[in-house]
Amino acid sequence: MKILIIEDELKTAAFLKKGFMEEGDVVDVATNGIDGQHLSATGDYDVIVLDVMLPQRDGWWVLQEIRKRRAHQPVILLTALDAVSQRVKGLQLGADDYLVKPFAFSELLARVRNILRRCHVRAEDVLHYADLEVDLLRHKVWRAGEAIGLAPQEYRLLAYLMRFPGEVLTRTRIAEQVWDMNFDGDSNVVDVAIRRLRRKIDDPYSGRLIHTLRGVGYVLETRD
Structure with missing residues (x-):
């Protein structure tokens, strides 16, 4: 939130x-x-x-x-x-x-x-995308039925991506919403966080979900 x-x-x-x-x-x-x-x-x-x-x-x-x-x-x-x-x-x-x-x-x-x-601000307490699941109330994450432990910052980043599947999110937007900070173009804080998240969410599984649009940002989506 x-x-x-x-x-x-x-x-x-x-x-x-x-x-x-x-x-x-x-x-x-x-x-x-x-x-x-x-x-x-x-x-x-x-x-x-x-x-x-x-x-x-x-x-x-x-x-x-x-x-x-x-x-x-x-x-x-x-x-x-x-x-x-x-x-x-x-x-x-x-x-x-x-x-x-x-x-x-x-x-x-x-x-x-x-x-x-x-007020129906949050349409559901559990977000689903492909074989990825995020429980917003219990702060728990699963992929392919396996529990994944995330640090608080990693969890916030993933939850934000899960709210906008298929939508390209710029580094500036991610920094503002996840870290509550103004994005410095010379900073790699978003890129480093994405790499850490990928090691847990993507690398052990078949089919990447977090993709990079070079020079723009990131998108959560399935690709053939």
Whole structure:
């Protein structure tokens, strides 16, 4: 998943970012309402975790701006305000869920996954292509029925390729979505990661799935 966290408490934002990244997600963070609204309008996120009490513009304003542009964008509100009227206000403005601080990360993660299922952001929890299978919930991978152990970075890269089978993905796009970084044309980080992934996904099996388009990027597809 790609997640936007809009939270002005730096420790809380760092805690949430670390938790989601350990789950294999890509995370952006904004610490005020203006920056948060800008990222929500220009980025493509599976879910937005939005604090209500923010500097410059509060979470209510950000939520309303999000709903003007993206009616179905999943949003979960975080707040220290436990009054029923505040929860009702958040839901009336279009929040998908509401979590009162302090909370356990495991509860937030469960609510995020529930929202994604309910909003059909993720069409399925297990991705299939040819004889390759990726379980998005359990972070497990199989090819030809054999379990394959991947490092977190390798798993994120494969999951991203699996979401776009047959589509050529540029190095810039892969770097942005998998590593949350701007791609430097002189960097070989994507190429090195692809080589490591191929050793586990392709080399031991008949029929390569990950192919290179020289000068462009990579594509996951079967070829005769």
